[in-house]
Amino acid sequence: MNQISLQYEKGGSYHHTCGGTLINANWVMTAGHCVSSSLTYQVVLGEYDRAEEEGPEQVIPINPNDLFVHPKWNPNCVACGNDIALIKLSRSAQLTDKVQPACLPPPDEILPNGAPCYISGWGRLYTNGPLPDKLQEALLPVVDYAHCSKWDWWGFSVKKTMVCAGGDVQSGCNGDSGGPLNCPTENGTWQVHGVTSFVSGLGCNTLKKPTVFTRVSAFNDWIEELLLL
Numbered sequence: 515m516n517q518i519s520l521q522y523e524k525g526g527s528y529h530h531t532c533g534g535t536l537i538n539a540n541w542v543m544t545a546g547h548c549v550s551s552s553l554t555y556q557v558v559l560g561e562y563d564r565a566e567e568e569g570p571e572q573v574i575p576i577n578p579n580d581l582f583v584h585p586k587w588n589p590n591c592v593a594c595g596n597d598i599a600l601i602k603l604s605r606s607a608q609l610t611d612k613v614q615p616a617c618l619p620p621p622d623e624i625l626p627n628g629a630p631c632y633i634s635g636w637g638r639l640y641t642n643g644p645l646p647d648k649l650q651e652a653l654l655p656v657v658d659y660a661h662c663s664k665w666d667w668w669g670f671s672v673k674k675t676m677v678c679a680g681g682d683v684q685s686g687c688n689g690d691s692g693g694p695l696n697c698p699t700e701n702g703t704w705q706v707h708g709v710t711s712f713v714s715g716l717g718c719n720t721l722k723k724p725t726v727f728t729r730v731s732a733f734n735d736w737i738e739e740l741l742l743l
Contacts, residue, residue: 516616533693544692546587565647570612616706627658631697637690641717654680675732681724
């Protein structure tokens with residue numbers, strides 16, 4: 515499993531704020547809007563039920579200098595894109611059957627309309643609803659740019675550096691941010707094509723307002739540059 519829980523410290527304990535994706539033993543990918551330089555973070559790997567110690571969890575602290583938000587991310591303009599950040603772990607993850615890094619898609623790969631992808635996270639179960647203890651997963655078919663950018667869908671709010679998915683039955687919701695959109699490939703492997711970025715203010719699961727993700731394949735160069743650090 516490549517899903518991680520990003521947690522911030524408040525009042526002496528850590529609280530889940532966002533999802534993220536382990537992309538190698540030392541690095542986690544999440545959304546730019548999930549990271550604040552004023553907070554102290556830890557990453558939990560191998561988590562499934564947040565209410566129980568199940569055994570495979572690895573809790574790794576994050577040094578404040580190891581948060582790398584995309585230089586073009588603007589917190590006042592989510593629709594401008596570049597909602598991506600990388601976090602360097604303070605020690606390497608131990609790779610196990612429950613902790614595995616994700617594969618990145620090839621640069622500039624665009625998935626076709628209707629491609630089956632899966633969002634996962636500990637975000638709210640529905641608009642203003644409860645936060646689950648157990649990791650949730652939902653099938654979200656890709657909505658291509660031609661559809662998603664129609665005026666009655668997302669219009670100008672969606673850019674070509676984003677991926678839309680879902681929009682009718684299931685969706686991401688608050689707390690899923692930063693987590694992966696995992697998509698199967700023809701040879702049976704999985705690739706992380708999206709980083710959960712935003713949903714509609716009208717509600718998480720609004721018709722013609724699919725969940726919007728940062729498109730990972732638009733940022734391969736930036737990611738690979740940072741991984742050399």
